[in-house]
């Protein structure tokens with residue numbers, strides 16, 4: 212989720228008993244039916260108060276925040292009348308009056324309304340992370356103004372970059388965000404309706420209903436949020452087109468996967484930490500929850516009833532509490548963001564720059580991870596970039612940035628950033644990291660600027676003094692696009708265990724090129740680059756006998772989002 216929902220700090224820990232029973236911070240009109248356990252009761256656990264209840268659902272953490280009321284009056288909501296000041300998207304006829312409660316949940320699993328956030332996200336993000344930027348920003352020749360007028364089009368996240376779950380490597384300050392779509396990933400795999408909790412089933416039914424009108428739900432959600440809480444608008448970027456979508460998507464995705472407890476907790480904890488940089492506070496969560504319930508009430512007219520609302524309230528309360536607890540815990544040992552001064556700017560091609568920055572305080576991360584980055588020219592627009600090297604003793608961080616057409620942040624970084632400019636960095640994320648507990652060979656495919664984290668992985672192996680074979684296939688469209696080949700070949704000269712093969716489009720293309728070498732079945736694989744390359748790369752690598760669980764790559768969701 213690259214937009215703030217709320218979070219951070221521990222000032223949501225007042226003694227208010229907002230999370231009791233199934234009510235959470237909300238006051239559902241009717242308490243949940245007897246025998247339907249609330250998601251977890253009130254016991255907090257060692258990991259921020261969230262753990263599996265006996266029924267497999269996530270326990271509600273004990274840290275209460277505040278009671279909130281649903282948006283609008285009961286009469287307004289029942290009649291589908293928008294609260295004062297909230298415009299209803301025009302393309303839809305007025306919602307029907309609420310229909311009677313639906314009958315017993317059916318057994319057919321429904322497709323998700325929105326792709327699970329990668330983290331991916333990041334997604335953060337999603338997702339966060341094509342090119343390096345949106346494809347719908349201002350024309351490339353436009354000079355981004357310093358905090359100037361709102362762009363008219365959206366910007367998608369830079370590069371996607373959540374790796375498939377790692378083999379036990381922990382990120383310094385942020386756990387791996389899920390990669391729901393990653394091949395071989397079990398993250399966010401859907402619990403079948405037969406095993407799903409009652410709340411999950413009700414939530415899925417809402418999701419199915421709103422799927423065809425997801426855009427309207429989104430518009431209405433943000434309208435409610437900003438009309439009721441205009442102060443929150445400043446936490447979001449001026450241009451909301453894509454950014455805004457991410458918040459709601461993340462919430463809906465999380466809600467839909469509430470039964471997938473451990474994965475979801477990791478995801479939400481990551482989101483909670485990642486939201487600190489937006490300046491979100493615990494008190495913001497109820498406002499978001501109100502808007503969420505308000506939007507669902509309006510558009511899920513067939514399936515919405517008191518029971519469904521209670522399920523959403525419980526679920527949202529749990530989601531937000533995990534995020535708040537995670538942010539509060541993270542606050543004890545990590546800043547919400549880092550300022551980082553540009554110390555060098557190396558234009559390698561007319562549209563690719565290597566930007567090196569010095570953070571204002573130590574920035575711990577692992578090779579293969581990425582960060583979120585905000586420029587002074589586009590406040591509150593964050594993009595993901597991988598660290599183009601392993602951690603250095605001088606603390607400097609480098610990024611490879613390709614200016615893509617209409618990419619606001621990438622163009623600013625390539626064409627405007629100069630030494631002395633100060634950027635902001637969010638926390639590190641991603642789990643495409645080296646597993647130093649094995650000496651498996653490493654097969655690395657880096658396409659275009661996707662070579663950045665691959666270079667970091669190579670440096671990491673070198674620093675660990677390992678003697679495992681590392682084979683790097685560096686793909687590019689032309690010789691000219693192999694902007695970092697000299698660096699890679701120098702590394703090869705220094706390290707006998709490293710083989711670097713430039714693959715320029717022609718007779719063969721990047722993933723297929725690996726077929727001419729091998730065997731690879733004893734290797735762990737790392738893929739970084741455009742989504743198409745990752746997709747075909749995963750297929751190719753599976754085909755040569757590398758099991759899915761040993762293939763790591765950026766989040767496909769984030770990559771796809773970046774191409775929006």
Ligand SMILES: NC(=O)C1=CN([C@@H]2O[C@H](COP(=O)(O)OP(=O)(O)OC[C@H]3O[C@@H](n4cnc5c(N)ncnc54)[C@H](O)[C@@H]3O)[C@@H](O)[C@H]2O)C=CC1
Nearest residue numbers: 341342370597611658659660661663686687740741743744
């Ligand atoms: N800058 C960074 O830190 C990172 C960037 N990325 C991502 O890497 C990508 C790099 O973009 P460009 O440099 O413009 O790459 P590009 O479009 O020039 O392609 C690079 C390589 O990928 C291959 N490729 C592209 N599409 C393919 C497909 N559908 N099937 C098979 N092979 C394909 C090309 O043949 C070429 O060898 C972006 O999507 C970016 O988000 C990923 C990780 C880190």
